[in-house]
Amino acid sequence: MKDVYLFSGFLGSGKTSLLTDVIRQFKELGMKPAVIMNELGKLPFDSQAVDGDVPLREMLEGCICCSGAEKTEAQIQTLLMESEFDVLLIETTGAAHPVEALDAVYSPLFADQLNIKGIVTVADSHLWLNRHTLTPQVRVLFMEQIRHAHLLLANKMDLLSESEQAQVVYELQGFNNSAFILQTTNGKVPLKLLQHMEATARIAKEDIEEARIGKQLQLSSRIVTFDEAVTQEAFEDWVRALPDTVYRMKGYVPVAGVKNPMLFQYAYGMVQWMPEFLNMPPKLVLIGENIGAIDVLGVK
Known part of the structure; x- marks a missing residue:
């Protein structure tokens, strides 16, 4: 069974920095990660950050969720059949709702081959403090990404004062009290923290x-x-x-x-x-x- 991590977060929050650092840590352990990257545009700018020896599938124009779920399932199915890898890392577009992204990943065709470890949301701490400046629709998406996180990275902490850092952590804990919150800079997170995640509750007949x-x-x-x-x-x-x-x-x-x-x-x-x-x-x-x-x- 392949472990799967879903990286969520608003535009510019630091998801790609998280992705490249996690890839590095897995490779240092001798494990081979595969990657699915979702981007809003037609050109795969972020995917250039992924090393050439890492199996990569790109979902352009924001199609990992909603109407593009079938395409996502096909990409995962192709990876499972054609590529050798130990863990799958999925970076969603900053405009993706976590529920829709998880839905696109979890096909009944291969659900028993994947172990969804959880949703890791990268939250821009500075933007959190200034969320009132966002339009209502964008603010709802930003907060939904945070509310559904299993592991929440309060990123860009280096841009805040100590009092602002404390305010961010306090407010995030109140908003999502089930997530583990880690203060980060450049989206760096210890791999052991990711590996200890377990988001999926499974049923096998009556168990x-x-x-x-x-x-x-x-x-x-x-x-x-x-x-x-x-x-x-x-x-x-x-x-x-x-x-x-x-x-x-x-x-x-x-x-x-x-x-x-x-x-x-x-x-x-x-x-x-x-x-x-x-x-x-x-x-x-x-x-x-x-x-x-x-x-x-x-x-x-």
């Missing part, structure tokens, strides 16, 4: 493992494997009973009377079923907050 870093993590994912077919009506009844903290579900659900498992997608209350002409693995991925507390046995 539940809850993963923690400090406190139980909020944003996490789970895999449900179906042992038998379900009726579409009973399954949708279960979906309607889910709490609002389930943001995304996608996968292949075996429906009674239907030859192949059907493609099922759910996003913020909206449900979509599509016929599948191949016999896909009957697995469903759930993404949301405090997913470990949800009873999934009702879908069996």
Whole structure:
């Protein structure tokens, strides 16, 4: 199973500096990282910072999430089939919402091959203090990236006074009390801190493992494997009973009377079923907050 780290953060926060330093640390341990970089434009400027011996896939024009999720899945699938690597590092665009980025990464086709270690958000500490200057829409995105972090890097601390540094840490702790907060300069973080992360709570039939870093993590994912077919009506009844903290579900659900498992997608209350002409693995991925507390046995 490959460990996966998702690097999030607003434009100019220092994600690429974090990425290049983490690559260096993994290589010094004799491990081979692979990289997926997401950029808003059509030219891969940031990817020039990645060494040529590192397997690299580029997602241009901000397509790692939302409508480009299928492209992201294809890139990961290609990496898994064609490249030898030990760990996957994904740098999202500064305009990506963490839930959407995680959704794009977590395909039921290869979810059991990946271990999502967590979302590392690089927060520009100076921008945090001046977040009131951002437009309302941009400010919401900036704060959502911070709210969903499992590990939060309060970056650019060298630009602040001691009192400002203390204010940033105090406010970030109050805003996301489940994340470990590290004060950083140039996005440098000890590799051991990353390796100790564990964001994914998984289900294997009836066994539940809850993963923690400090406190139980909020944003996490789970895999449900179906042992038998379900009726579409009973399954949708279960979906309607889910709490609002389930943001995304996608996968292949075996429906009674239907030859192949059907493609099922759910996003913020909206449900979509599509016929599948191949016999896909009957697995469903759930993404949301405090997913470990949800009873999934009702879908069996």
